[in-house]
Amino acid sequence: MVRSGTLSAIMGPSGAGKTTLLAAVSQKSSGEISGEIHMNGHPVDKELMKKMSGFVPQQDLAFESLTVREHLQFMASLKMDRRVSAIQQMRVISGLIQDLGLLMCSKTRLSSLSGGERRRVSLAVQLLTDPPVLICDEPTTGLDSSTAASVINLLRQLTAKGKAVLCSLHQPASGIFEMFDTVTLLVPVGRLAYFGNVNGAKQHFASMNLVCPPAYNTAEYVVTQLNTKPDEITEKFISSIPFIKLNKEIEHVKLSENNNQLIFGIEEKFLKFYSVQPPTKLMQLKWLLWRSILELYRNPQKTFLSLVMYIFTAFLVAIPYIGVKLDQEGIQNVQGLNYSVVTETIFTHAYAVVHTFPLEIPILLREMNDGVYQPAPYYLSKVFLLVPRVILETLLFCLVIHWTVGINVGPKGFLIFFIPAMVSGISSSAYGCCLSAMFENVSTASLLSVPVDFISYCFSGIFLQLSSVPVYLVWLKYISRFYYGLEAMTIMQWINVKNIPCSSNPNIPCISSGEGVLVKYGYNPNNLFFDMSGLLIIFFLLHFIGYLFIKRRTQKQSVY
Known part of the structure; x- marks a missing residue:
């Protein structure tokens, strides 16, 4: 009592x-x-x-890049009645900062606070709604x-x-x-x-x-x-x-x-x-995006290092293929380049995000249990920030390769690399998010991904002649991001090539057109729309599964 x-x-x-x-x-x-x-x-x-x-x-758990006032502003916007104006919220925040002795550190990041200051910030968060208990x-x-x-x-x-x-x-x-x-x-x-x-x-x-x-x-x-x-x-x-x-x-x-x-x-x-009216899901999404953008802005070195490494990798991929030509000897080289672009894009964006949810799960469970926001806005905020980043990184990656290799000069030639690689990248980021949501630690997620990825790239069309695959295994290519991405890039690369010069060496078989290249690798020249649709379906399906796992965690996993 x-x-x-x-x-x-x-x-x-x-x-x-x-x-x-x-x-x-x-x-x-x-x-x-x-x-x-x-x-x-x-x-x-x-x-x-x-x-x-x-x-x-x-x-005390929180996103430590935020300042005390920013953290309280985020919490006030999502914990207080949505009918309370922004001005009233700021008055409440300022009053709590004053009453709890946080004035001197109100613009200090949470990561730099002492233990006592962090505890007072936690108190301030709970006092925003003026609870009687x-x-x-x-x-x-x-x-x-x-x-x-x-x-x-x-x-x-x-x-x-x-x-x-x-x-x-x-x-x-x-x-x-x-x-x-x-x-x-x-x-x-x-x-x-x-x-x-x-x-x-x-x-x-x-x-x-x-x-x-x-x-x-x-x-x-x-x-x-x-x-x-x-x-x-x-x-x-x-x-x-x-x-x-x-x-x-x-x-x-x-x-x-x-x-x-x-x-x-x-x-x-x-x-x-x-009669408290909680914020709408749209308001929750807005503030979750606001916090995530602040996190990115406060940690520029991480984003910068990621871009530098990605550009460096692009040069490594491109160097062996400099000066490649669309002739008999170049067919294998071009396909090797296509495969390198697709696989590098898929692996990079899948494993770059696999750590996302395990790192944030403790804060996520705490805030959802506290009624701050719901699973759907949280998950959408991650997707909305992730997709533009994938597009930007893939754009830089393909620009470097296209400029270095010198194949298919011009905007149209660049799009041959960029469009399939971009769609493959966002599809793979969904795969990474799904793995991240399913497992509590990165090592378990990575362990499961090994056999899944092995099967997927075996059915990409490079290691296995797709036309010779037994009927009972054909379905495996339709769940492979590598197959969809590589077939789409191969179609865009070769479909308009009407003449491929034959070698002067009569012992080298001659493939005289781009359609012949597609037939050689078991690809259907009419499958471009099908491939793009397949990648987008994987994107939406895996994100939906990832969301369901996040939702299940918040309902089943104990917080205290």
């Missing part, structure tokens, strides 16, 4: 279930929970409890004694505004422990060992002949006893005066609820939480 205007602590040894209890109370646990949560004697459902409470987790999971963990005391003092100030603040603690310093009004003590497996005011805890343990030595940290002594004598302590608490008082208070609340004495109070006081 937590009262408004009080600072309450939950304490116990490791494994006692402190975080689990907080997650259950705040309705953020994905596991099965029995029992009910009442507020002012009125049952509160999951959605309303999420709106009426703020949960500050033990670990604030729940903090071990807010002093990882902080020195002075910083820890300042954080608890800050929470104490919030109770003066009528908020109910509930915190889990491990072994706080004596001065910090005494700042709390009430304490709940748990033993392993979540059994209740004590509930009451902080001063009464010491007396209760003394009544069991567990007397805290003079000048000894009361909190540390109590937690030690909970670890060594859990059964004895829980049994004695059931027959103690604090337990009897607790039951009487609970019965009083139930009686008040049955008499409908408190229903009007909750309806009147918390009416605004019932």
Whole structure:
């Protein structure tokens, strides 16, 4: 039981279930929970409890390239009622920055903040909606004694505004422990060992002949006893005066609820939480794009290095084919060039994004569980940023190769390389996103991709004569990005070549036209539209599958 205007602590040894209890109370646990949560004697459902409470987790997770003010602006835009104007949002943000002592670091990136500053930023995020209940999971963990005391003092100030603040603690310093009004003590497996005011805890343990030595940290002594004598302590608490008082208070609340004495109070006081209108999916997409663009802008060296390496690779691909001609000897060389362009584009863009979701999953789960945004806008924001990047990198890659090799001079000749390579690239980026969404780590995703990629490029038409493939294996080429990309590029390269000079060496077979080249490799000259459509279908299908995996993770994977 937590009262408004009080600072309450939950304490116990490791494994006692402190975080689990907080997650259950705040309705953020994905596991099965029995029992009910009442507020002012009125049952509160999951959605309303999420709106009426703020949960500050033990670990501070955020996109660290953003400044404090930018991070709060992003959160305010997605957590607050969409009817609140931007000016009102900025007033709330400025007020919290002032009240929580963040003014000096408001323009500092999150990556440069101290532990205490990061904890205050996490508090500010949860206070944006002015919830009547604030729940903090071990807010002093990882902080020195002075910083820890300042954080608890800050929470104490919030109770003066009528908020109910509930915190889990491990072994706080004596001065910090005494700042709390009430304490709940748990033993392993979540059994209740004590509930009451902080001063009464010491007396209760003394009544069991567990007397805290003079000048000894009361909190540390109590937690030690909970670890060594859990059964004895829980049994004695059931027959103690604090337990009897607790039951009487609970019965009083139930009686008040049955008499409908408190229903009007909750309806009147918390009416605004019932009518909150969350931001639309379009607004969520807008702000997610805004944050992602800021992340890119703040990390230019990563983008620059990627482009430099891609251009360097293009030169490496092009150098062996400089001066290649469209003659009998050049047929194999041109096809080798086509294959190199397609495979390099496919592999580069597939593996460049395979790390995307594993790195962001902890933040993603945290923010979605907090109701900041939904899976669809998040996934779309990644796709909308990824596609232009793939197009730009492929454009530079093909420009370098086309200029270096010197084949098919002119804009039309350039498009022969660029269009199939670009569509292959965006299709492969979808493949990378799908793998990234399916698995929790990059190594597992990469391991699965090896046999998939091997089968795909075997059916590209370079290593295997496609016309000789057994009927029961023909379908494999239709799921190969390499097949679609290489066939499309080969068609565009050779379809308009009407005459290929024969070699003066009579022992070299003569292929006299571009259509003959297509026949040689088992390609259909009428398949250009089919190939492009196949790549685009793969693009949309794999992104849809990737989205479903992200959505499933947010629903099934536990956050706390």
